[in-house]
Amino acid sequence: MTDGTATPGCFITFEGGEGVGKSTQVRLLADWLEGQGKDVLVTREPGGTPGAEAIRALLLDPEGTDWTLPAEALLFAAARADHVARVIRPALARGAWVICDRFIDSTRAYQGGEGALPDEVILQLHGIGSGGLLPDLTVLLEVSPEIATRRLHQRDGLASDRIGGRDAAFHARVARRFAEMAEAEPRRFSRVAGGVEAETVHMAVRACVTQRLGARA
Ligand SMILES: Nc1ncnc2c1ncn2[C@@H]1O[C@H](COP(=O)(O)OP(=O)(O)OP(=O)(O)O)[C@@H](O)[C@H]1O
Numbered sequence: 001m002t003d004g005t006a007t008p009g010c011f012i013t014f015e016g017g018e019g020v021g022k023s024t025q026v027r028l029l030a031d032w033l034e035g036q037g038k039d040v041l042v043t044r045e046p047g048g049t050p051g052a053e054a055i056r057a058l059l060l061d062p063e064g065t066d067w068t069l070p071a072e073a074l075l076f077a078a079a080r081a082d083h084v085a086r087v088i089r090p091a092l093a094r095g096a097w098v099i100c101d102r103f104i105d106s107t108r109a110y111q112g113g114e115g116a117l118p119d120e121v122i123l124q125l126h127g128i129g130s131g132g133l134l135p136d137l138t139v140l141l142e143v144s145p146e147i148a149t150r151r152l153h154q155r156d157g158l159a160s161d162r163i164g165g166r167d168a169a170f171h172a173r174v175a176r177r178f179a180e181m182a183e184a185e186p187r188r189f190s191r192v193a194g195g196v197e198a199e200t201v202h203m204a205v206r207a208c209v210t211q212r213l214g215a216r217a
């Protein structure tokens, strides 16, 4: 992990828009690493602790409060602070491989970007809440909006959460923001094309993990 604190564990996050296949790839990677005898912890954001799961419900309930943008960013940061302190840091300290479905880059993409909160503000909140913890590797899964929509429709029908249900222009902006971050931080991000069969995507993810985290994988 990269916040100046050396720990024996390895921290991998999966990022991307809705329905790009993050949860599917998290599971496949965890199975592969566990098959090699590794101590693997799978978790997600927002969530991962009882408190953070409660905040998740506040944020994502389609019938819930329509938070202002700063309130939304603070709630994500609060959920993350609890998750990092109670689950992620202890697991990394014992040497586990932590695989997290979304992390700080989701806040940067969904609550930041054009017309939203400046990146520096989001990273400041992350510094206060979570000591600025960054992953060793972030896999950005990318699929076309058409494929993502088809998959989500097959999985959820017409249902969506409060943020997932925003319009196509919002989700296009989120995808652009993820791509910009990956361009700007090539040492941490790996971009993987997610629009092919899940097992093919998994092989590409494995290649990234082996290449980036080589000696440890
Ligand atoms: N490579 C793939 N090819 C076809 N279908 C896929 C692929 N990967 C995932 N799916 C299916 O697409 C749907 C969305 O996948 P998944 O839940 O993994 O995405 P996600 O990025 O975690 O979604 P969300 O952001 O909504 O949580 C699921 O029904 C899953 O089975």
Ligand SMILES: Cc1cn([C@H]2C[C@H](O)[C@@H](COP(=O)(O)O)O2)c(=O)[nH]c1=O
Binding pocket: 018, 044, 045, 046, 060, 076, 102, 103, 104, 105, 106, 107, 108, 110, 111, 161, 163, 164
């Ligand atoms: C961590 C995080 C998440 N979001 C949004 C992105 C999605 O719409 C939901 C999470 O749902 P998923 O099914 O678990 O992908 O929350 C966000 O806006 N900001 C964040 O920091």
